[in-house]
Amino acid sequence: MASSLLLSTSPCLHRLAVLRFPSKPSRNSSPTLSESFFLLKTNPSKSLRLIGRVYARGTSFGGTGGGENTSEDAFVGEDSAAFQLEKQSLVSWVYFSAILGVVLFALNVLWIDPSTGFGKAFVDAVSGISESHEVVMLVLIFIFALVHSGLASLRDAGEKVVGERAYRVLFAGISLPLAVSTIVYFINHRYDGAQLWQVQGVSGIHELVWILNFISFFFLYPSTFNLLEVAAVDKPKMHLWETGIMRITRHPQMVGQVIWCLAHTLWIGNSVAVAASAGLIAHHLFGVWNGDRRLAIRYGEAFEALKNRTSVVPFTAVLEGRQKLPKDYHKEFIRLPYFTITVLTLGAYFAHPLMQASSFQLHW
Secondary structure (H helix, E strand, C coil): CHHHHHHCCCCCCCECCCCCCCCCCCCCCCCCHHHHHHHHHHCHHHCHHHHHHHHHCCCCCCCCCCCCCCCCCCCCCECCCCCCHHHCCHHHHHHHHHHHHHHHHHHHHHHHCCCCCCHHHHHHHHHCCCCCHHHHHHHHHHHHHHHHHHHHHCHHHHHHHHCHHHHHHHHHHHHHHHHHHHHHHHHHHCCCCCECCCCCCCCCHHHHHHHHHHHHHHHCCHHHHEHHHHCCCCCCCCCCECCHHHHCCCCHHHHHHHHHHHHHHHHHCEHHHHHHHHHHHHHHHHHHHHHHHHHHHHHCHHHHHHHHCCCCCCCHHHHCCCCCCCCCHHHHCCCHHHHHHHHHHHHHHHCHHHHHHHHHHHCC
């Protein structure tokens, strides 16, 4: 839950692949892929046929080895998890490192540190609502969900007022402390509920739970990898992703959260875990509706075209023939962001004792 909820806060510490749009498309030659995406951004309802011509020429996404379009429909979205080292700016990553350090320092001083932060007071106030850990858990998730989804829904209007970067800072600055509070409370009280079942001693359960958790992190929403946008080093964008995990499900963050919740609830087997899972899954199911709504407003016919050949339930579009996986589909996952996710997921597993010890010290 810790890694999953934190990643969802910045649509939830993300973003490595950045597709840059030119100031205007070329008028003297056939459109490039980036120019076509620029037209998609500025006038999505009129750009589908143009993008189809780009793909008809066999253009691949950024030369990253993504599969050809085997569908009769032209792509309208962006390539997921694409990362080209030669296009990275050292200065941008220095800025990112500096911003990350400042954010973590401020989070510690203003929220986590009991002597200076407001985190304990916030959790104590919510805990005063009820003596039930299940109720407090649900209230914490509800507050986080209300703020996180509410600010996401107000993004278009907010960016017009303060700009994309300032709104991202506001979004992360409010969401991140609430996510930390929810995570710490869950860690500290995960075994305080009524025990409903106990399968931790059953042969194979630990391995099953480990595999499910590992798989769940490969269902992160592709915007998660755009770290420079998350930190507002690059101007944040609302992307229309189409390749990679999006071929399997249009809402991978929801699917990954459901898998994570089922695995942890199976392992812990008590009422607190059930309450936490119910709250998180409900939040992500709302995100399915809200995310589609926001993309439909932003991209119009382009999103409808993508929606028609993708699905919410994993593999449904594939089984129904609306999505045809390329022969080299695996190449859309052999990319640096997914290698990084593999390393971080393994690291998070081995760091569980450290996370638990740190949470216990806060007494939230």
